[in-house]
Amino acid sequence: MPVAVTASVLATGLAACGTVEQLSAAQKVSKAFDKVGDGKSAGFKLSIDATPEQIVAFAKATGEKGAEGGGMDEKSAKAMSGLSIAVAVSADKPLKEIEAFKNAKGSAADKDLTLDKSVRISYVIADRNGTSLLEYRQVDAKGYLHVDAKGLVKLVGEDPSQVDAVSKDLPADMGAVKEVLAGKWISLDLQELADEAKKNDGKKATPSGAPTADPEAAKQLVNSLKDVLTRTVTYEDKGSKDGTEHIWMSAPARQLVDEMFKAVKPVADKFPQQFKKFPSQAPSDVPDRKVGVDLYLKDGAFSSATFDFAQLADKIEPGVNFPVKLAFDKSAPNVQAPGDAVKTTTEDLMKAVLGLAAGGTGPRPGAGLDPENGPATAVAPLTDAQLKELAKLGVPETQARAFNSLGMSFEDIKEITQQG
Template identity: 45%
Template sequence: MIRRSARTTLVAAACSAVLATGLAACGTVQQLSAADKVSTAFDKLGRGKSLSAKVSFDATAEQIEAFGAAAGEKIDKESATALAAVSLSVALSADKPLKDVQPSKGAADGEAPKPDASLSSSFALTGKDGASLVELRQVGERAFARADLAAFGSLFGEDPAELDAFTKDLPAALQGALKGKWVGFDTEDLKETGGPAGTGPSAVPTLAPGVEDGLVTSLKDILTHDLSFEDKGKQDGKERITVTAPARKVADDLLKAFEPLTKDIPNLGKLPKTAPSGVPDRNLALDVFLDGGALSAMTFDLAQLDAKAGTATPLPLRITFAKDAPAVQAPADAATISAEELGSAFGEFAAGFTQGLMGAGAEGSDGSDGSDGSDGSDGPGGAGAPLTDAQVKELTAGGALNEEQVRLYNKLGMSYQDIKDLAAMGS
């Protein structure tokens, strides 16, 4: 942080240089000041014992539809209405400053580290009115979940009666959980029953000496040389600073920064050497809003990523922040459910709901009735049918999923086709 007297001296010297040489040196001082404000604002988030963030589209359903039309990807009215109506909220809290939260080392050499026991978290999908649609919490070794399936389905025009058909055979506690009541379960029990027999958590990769420090240095260089900061003054009572970055150069530099890690972390070995063609070769801008020096919000116009959309059809994504938010607490009225019940029910529900959304098991697009087993009920790799080694190899070939994940999803009731569709979305 530059002291006020030193900053005044720098400004005076810079302005003198402007008069002498005609160069806009004052702009450089302004940029450093804006960058310092942003850095300090993010640092303040970690000093608190709790924080929350909410992500949502700062746009109406009509604006979202217009963006889709301009980008050449039609967004139907139901989907646009749903996207405009929901927010994703994340909350974290601990008994110490969040910057001091650290995972504990595994009991054995190479064992995966355990999360800091003091950290509690909450993830909630809510309507813009604040009503909870889906919510997950973890406090210590207990996890809690609830959902309002009828309200969630109505966003997409789903018939509540059809959604009830997916849940009618579930245990009473789970039926309640899908109607907004809390259920709780032990996360250690879920770990013990969730993975395939004979497998455990993957060993933590060991980085070569100096690699981690090199990564930190590279990231600092990217922040220093690739990003520019401009103070835009006040907007709605908040300080507005625009952060601009050349998208393709930042992507290339990030890939170079992570390249030394690929020798020690197998999954990173599949990273491209240069930015994919989809990364635009132009500057992208992010607006950061500060309130009393603290991070208040960030907005990013997704239209910048699509050359067809242009500035006439903006689609701003907004993230609002609140430090010193209420601590995440365990619900007092949660019904207990076993990991076995949860895993089994999740598999049945996920497979059924996925098939319902994708039309699996219903009349096919070619007019067939799916009686050849293509609905996944009795064909190879159908819902509940164990996958063959060849199918597992195919599902993991793209790198979106690993073998442990594939076998877990299959054990939870997802079919070969369900997992293939899931892998395609993540690739």
Template identity: 45%
Template sequence: MIRRSARTTLVTAACGAVLATGLAACGTVQQLSAADKVSTAFDKLGRSKSFSAKLSVDATAEQIEAFGAATGEKIDKETAAALTAVNLSVAFSADKPLKDVQPSKGANGEAAKADPSLSSSVALTGKGGASLFELRQVGDRAYARADLAGFARLVGEDASEIDQLTKNLPAALQGALKGSWVSFDAKQLQEPGGAGGTGASPAPTLDPKAEEGLTASLKDILDHDLSFEDKGKQDGKERITVTAPARKLTDDLLKAFAPLAKDVPNLGKLPTTAPKDVPDRNLALDLYLDGGALSAMTFDLAQLEEKPAPGSTLPLRIAFGKDAPAVQAPADAATISSEEIAGLMIGDFTAGLAADAADGSDGADSTAPWDGPGDPAEPLTDAQVKELTAGGAMNEEQVRLYNKLGMSYQDIKDLAALGS
């Protein structure tokens, strides 16, 4: 499987390039015709009332296996096949152009609230487009469903164990983990210590001067770190290559965001300089324009190898769409309470399965904090509850509910660490 360090580098370098490239939509880069095209392409996406993006591995199973062999990391056939089948999609829609969507200012010091006209969805699909997990938000309601058995089969786990793992859940949640929609208050996705999450706080409100400083810094990074080259037509679409020095770009982005650490606590956990595994060389990503609008983006993971083998390639692809169907609330969704949401735990359970499949382990060394509801856990002492709630990531009600669902003291402690 692709090394953890390579994944970290990809997120740092590729996402940094995407972020800086997106700033071209502000019209800050005008010195190159290729940059002008990129600016116009992003602007067209913002003028639409809907937007979609789908991430996938743009390679066959055989190519993925060959890439693993070339990089010294064995990728078995099952994992390779799973990687070719999985797609992660996001979508947004509103009753006005997306560029005009703005959060409302919170009253009496409250955090800013999302524009109520904005609807969103996140979906993970497998072979043949089968839904593995979906989360939607429409107005003040959130909707979710998953197919844990399908996910287990995809990553080579025993799907027959799913019923045993979910047997202690309420009927509605069991249905949600078998593909039926459930509905709950969307605020549970945002409130601190909410039962539906691990204590994620609402997005902080930044000082206007800090925002201006960040914008100026990012514009400067765009001017000095990125280069744009028009590569002509490929399969009927314009291809533009964006190149950046990975280590310098990462360092510059970290410096740009550092002043916001006081307003965004999690930014304080970012390193002050690029991690050692970020390559000290140029990395490139290709943008594809169709009719002047951005249609796709590709990044070859082989670039992350110090000495890539001749012919080795493993491109990631993001396909973009504007004027996509609006995100809709699913029909016949069963309503569940905030307390029941805590039992869903989709993210942690599926993360555990994915980690086991990727590492080729039996789950004993999984970094996921929980393997799903099962046998009762040892009841927590008052001292343990006090310790688990001390950091503010969870409240007492949530901690005790997780314990009743079969999570041990250490399980909950690990989960709280993920959300802090």
């Protein structure tokens, strides 16, 4: 659902550039999107606008089994209805001028990764009542995470007491996970994490010799996509109400997907990182009919977009809907650092993530990870030569040793790093 809405909105912004400017409705959309980056703050909220009744009806119409084969129950539908993901970003300069990392000194091959402390970001997943279930903030180059583990468990219909049971059984070296399960804020120094990439000869954030995209190919791809969108996407001005303009953007779904596939396929191999597993043929389950998104503009700026997910269903009865909404607010809330966050180191975080990946039992030092049974046979400690090679790939020694102590071999670490 997020992909459906966001892709439609981004496609609109792209299609509204240049050649479609002759359309008055498209001109409005183009100018509206231009204003998004002009301000110093922005807030986006993607939410499920479908009511519990609509969700149940949609699940039934599309053959969703759930609830032991009886379809989605009202309790699950009520939990899903109103779920939202909100993103807020603000800075001391227009957002279109922000760079996530700045080249503080030296050449591109010897650059220092310095985060822009003026950028403040927050991500919040909340339920229909606005209660935060998961929240991440970035303030002054530090990251902060808070999770309502019991709220998440309750949301999916499970017993919240399971959280306490899991936390009790965790080993001591997974303290970061215990703090999260206890509902505490944890913090991580993002600049420290970036600086680690510079240590031990780790002067490159990507593997040495990694292929990069051809600028000419990138230009060709963008022009091809713009051409496809210009020919297939149409805009219809639906008028205005209370100062809000309504524009309907639509396109024949299967034709759009087929033509975009044909535009990307010839140059996919020139973008090895972006299109690693590009399909050999276009998706065949895209409906052969027009689908569209309702765009709303307030004072000439993008305000919101609503997309009915039911449009993508193979067969759907009239009156069955599943609306999702993407709203924009140029005056995003000021993001502040929580005052009681527990500091977490990079090594703590790595141990927590890998420990959970191994089944939450905390693999013993030197133990390998069996995909089915967790900790398995011991792996060899990393040699100085291997540490040096990993450092050249952007893995600092401390991080490499942490991976190794949790059961990852040299080849495991190298493969994951090279895959990005």
